[in-house]
Amino acid sequence: MAERKDYYRILGVDRNATQEEIKKAYRQKVKEWHPDRHRENKEQAEQKFKEIQEAYEVLSNPEKRKLYDNLGFVPDESTAYAGSGQRGSSTGDIFEDFFGNGFGMGEHISDIFDTFFGTGGGRSRSSRKNFAREKGDDIHVAVTLKLEEILYDVKKVIEYTRYEECSHCNGTGAENGNSFETCPRCNGNGVIREEQKSFFGSFVRTYTCPTCNGVGKIISRRCSYCAGSGKVTKRERIEVTIPAGVPDNYTMKVRGKGNAGKYGGPYGDLIIQVRVLPDERFIRKGSDLETEISISYLKAVLGGTIKIPTLEGYIEEKIPEGTNPGTVLRFRNIGLPELGGGKRGDLYVRINVIINKPSRKEKKNSEAITRRNTC
Numbered sequence: 126m127a128e129r130k131d132y133y134r135i136l137g138v139d140r141n142a143t144q145e146e147i148k149k150a151y152r153q154k155v156k157e158w159h160p161d162r163h164r165e166n167k168e169q170a171e172q173k174f175k176e177i178q179e180a181y182e183v184l185s186n187p188e189k190r191k192l193y194d195n196l197g198f199v200p201d202e203s204t205a206y207a208g209s210g211q212r213g214s215s216t217g218d219i220f221e222d223f224f225g226n227g228f229g230m231g232e233h234i235s236d237i238f239d240t241f242f243g244t245g246g247g248r249s250r251s252s253r254k255n256f257a258r259e260k261g262d263d264i265h266v267a268v269t270l271k272l273e274e275i276l277y278d279v280k281k282v283i284e285y286t287r288y289e290e291c292s293h294c295n296g297t298g299a300e301n302g303n304s305f306e307t308c309p310r311c312n313g314n315g316v317i318r319e320e321q322k323s324f325f326g327s328f329v330r331t332y333t334c335p336t337c338n339g340v341g342k343i344i345s346r347r348c349s350y351c352a353g354s355g356k357v358t359k360r361e362r363i364e365v366t367i368p369a370g371v372p373d374n375y376t377m378k379v380r381g382k383g384n385a386g387k388y389g390g391p392y393g394d395l396i397i398q399v400r401v402l403p404d405e406r407f408i409r410k411g412s413d414l415e416t417e418i419s420i421s422y423l424k425a426v427l428g429g430t431i432k433i434p435t436l437e438g439y440i441e442e443k444i445p446e447g448t449n450p451g452t453v454l455r456f457r458n459i460g461l462p463e464l465g466g467g468k469r470g471d472l473y474v475r476i477n478v479i480i481n482k483p484s485r486k487e488k489k490n491s492e493a494i495t496r497r498n499t500c
């Protein structure tokens with residue numbers, strides 16, 4: 126049955142102590158009340174020791190702690206301590222780390238724990254996972270180019286911020302990359318076994334340890350450089366060459382220039398989307414360009430020199446007498462290059478004729494011509 130014990134007092138911590146503080150207090154108490162240090166009053170020490178375990182088991186588990194805070198005890202179903210002899214999955218590794226080296230009692234530690242906790246310990250590690258390495262996220266950036274910029278390969282400098290792997294902890298988030306300890310909740314097994322008693326009998330529920338996500342270890346000290354994230358932000362500046370003739374919405378990928386992965390996983394990529402701005406003078410059709418120019422009807426009738434826009438400035442061109450509206454002139458090899466700088470396309474120029482109100486002199490002359498033609 127659940128007794129009403131003050132777990133906070135047993136561990137000597139505040140009611141709003143952090144997990145870190147609870148863990149610290151627990152280690153302290155365990156050291157203090159280890160039965161091996163109390164040979165003269167062993168029974169009392171063992172009792173204390175059990176209480177400390179029990180308190181820690183509850184307070185280190187956020188769900189149980191919440192129940193305990195609310196109810197003042199933890200209902201049987203939710204604690205592995207319900208009944209007797211169900212202490213199997215406690216604390217072995219943490220103690221080995223702890224006492225094994227520092228106290229000169231390494232050898233018989235495990236015996237003590239066996240007597241304490243029975244042999245249901247289930248220390249098999251087969252189900253333990255490793256910290257899953259994950260590829261980092263890709264970073265997307267856009268580069269905008271004017272049409273005339275894509276005549277040739279163009280170099281662009283891209284500045285952006287990304288996460289780099291923290292070099293202090295090699296991306297692990299643990300101080301110096303090695304400040305791990307056995308997960309106190311699952312004792313390094315990565316799974317938790319809970320015996321549940323119900324009306325129909327008792328059964329064992331096994332599930333992945335939520336504290337360590339099945340890894341079996343947790344970070345004991347967070348990396349001081351990255352605060353445990355394993356990543357640091359860095360301003361990045363890279364130069365990329367965008368190929369001549371690039372189409373709008375073209376995507377380029379720079380491998381490994383995205384965000385750092387998780388637990389030493391590979392970096393993501395930098396994805397560059399190239400936008401080619403529309404040009405008010407030209408319509409782009411693949412590597413060909415289309416444009417329109419307007420000339421006066423007199424020029425259309427008499428012929429003459431016209432100025433044609435190209436991506437490299439204006440060119441002058443003669444048109445013959447009697448050029449009809451809608452005439453399309455083709456200029457070879459002054460369009461856009463094919464992607465990567467191949468052969469250039471053509472420029473098509475459509476001639477519009479503006480019919481404006483004639484001047485008095487033009488009117489007189491035109492009337493004279495018209496009269497002559499109709500006679």
Ligand SMILES: [Zn+2]
Pocket residue numbers: 308309310311312313314315316334335336337338339340341342
């Ligand atoms: Zn765990």
Ligand SMILES: [Zn+2]
Pocket residue numbers: 291292293294295296297298299348349350351352353354355356
């Ligand atoms: Zn770090």
